[in-house]
Amino acid sequence: MGGNHHQNDTKGTKLVVSILLNVIITASQVIGGVISGSLALLSDALHNFSDVLSLLISYVAERLSKRSASTSKTFGYKRAEIIAAFINSSTLLIVAVILIIESIERFISPQEIESNLVIWLSAIAIVANGLSVLLLRKEAESNMNMRSAYLHLLTDMSASVAVLIGGLLMKYYQLWWVDSLLTLAIALYLIYMGYDLFKQSLKVLMLFTPEGIHIDNIIETINQYPNVKAMHHVHVWQANEHETHLEAHLDLQDDIKISEFDALLLQIEAYLHKEFGINHVNIQPEFNKNDAKDVIVQD
Template sequence: MPHGHHHHHHHDAEGGDGKLAAAVGVNMLLTVAQVIGGIVSGSLAMIADALHNFSDAASLVIAAAARRIARRPADDDMTFGYARAELVAALINLTTLIVIGLYLLYEAVFRLIEPEPVTGWLIIVIAAVALAVDLATAALTWAMSKDSVNIRAAFLHNLADAMGSLAVIVAGLLIMWFDWMWVDPVATLGIAGYILWMAFTEIGGVIRILMLGSPPDLAPDHVIATAEAVPGVKGMHHAHLWQLDEHRRMLEAHIVIAAGEWGEADAIKQAVKAEIEGVHGIGHVTLEMECAGHECPHARAVGH
């Protein structure tokens, strides 16, 4: 990962904000249409899709706000900057998805126990419109979702909606053709299951970053081995490896300069930083130097 990698998710930021604003607008209009359609038709799946569409609009508002906050420079209050605003937004949106998924599971099971009549043709018409809007909204956020877990969480809301709309269309057709009222809650169960699967797939990585976990694809002992392979380094300990956000990895550690090499300590430190950045893509490395005769006793390789 090159040192400058963290800048590229800010490119075309203003254009991205415009896309998010457009996505919010169409989702709010769709939500109103789906709620009305769901009430008139009696479709739980339609109301489930509407509820999820409303959460889409909310998630996009949160995502857009977080993007703007994340672009603020570091200051006295936030010396690391505001980049983690996007992670907080992603956590909120993914948690909301989980709550919605569990609620829909509950409602679907209740409807299976006590079925209610559903108007199939109205479901199909509104769900078809919803599918078009879902796909358009997903297209607006797809490119940005590749580089931001915040936008990816909002994108997953839209993708789940598109899948939900497809399920609602199928349910409406089966109700029209065969009068199978149980298909509506079954479709809702499918939508809920898909929502939960997507949310739980993403939320672990967000929590890991917020908990200062090491990058999942980077073992601390490999980083330590890279540092210790640099000539003049006797060892590395008290290593702390974490992610500031999705794109920036950081390391702070103590390095022990080999006996007789203290005169080259600064050069050795720079060589260690360059090697760690080149091999592991860690652009922010803070090192405390110790001479071989005064290194920390009984120091742990990782942590204190």
């Protein structure tokens, strides 16, 4: 328990450090972008600002997720980090659309840019974002919220590398259109990185059946258990990344004792956990009950 508390504190500290680094980067890039006239630098600043927001959201969600459940919040704040992942991935996609529009307008009317400022500020952003990426890398492997923050930082570091290359091309070859091209490339990369996380978090929020869980297979197996007539009225969903729930009605062939049903339930729980990682099972036993026997019932 103490180790888990320490891990959560470490996550929070790493997020705070990353927030401070990105506030500094954003402010310097906005000023630099205005002075130099670089849209790519301003787009990188806009993305960095979205990083600051995403990191703040991730930090708040990470704090909330540790709060205990209560009678008014029986699930606690388990979904806080999923909501954070959804908001963060959504902002990635919105920022991408804005950048695409801006890059097309600038491509039509290219402008001369102060490339030295672009080069230095993008180099600073690479270092700062690189440090943030290293800080969050481990946590991103097992947590959707931290992964959303990590993706923001990783895409921004990649964008800063592109801006640096663009600055060098503009400095030595006066290729001003590269600024617009890089902005477009950054935007497309944001869409590529953000869409999958957006889809995953949306599925959890919409209570969709998790990937890899086939309800038909579950029913076919459980219907073969002794005394089971038919499993029906099935719901499977995720509360968060680590908690998968199944609830269902179980029509029984005989009017068995509660102790006999408990023994059957233990078998079902063991099977569901081993095969599908379902760790919360709620099954309602029935005998000759007159209700809908469809597998999926719209409540």
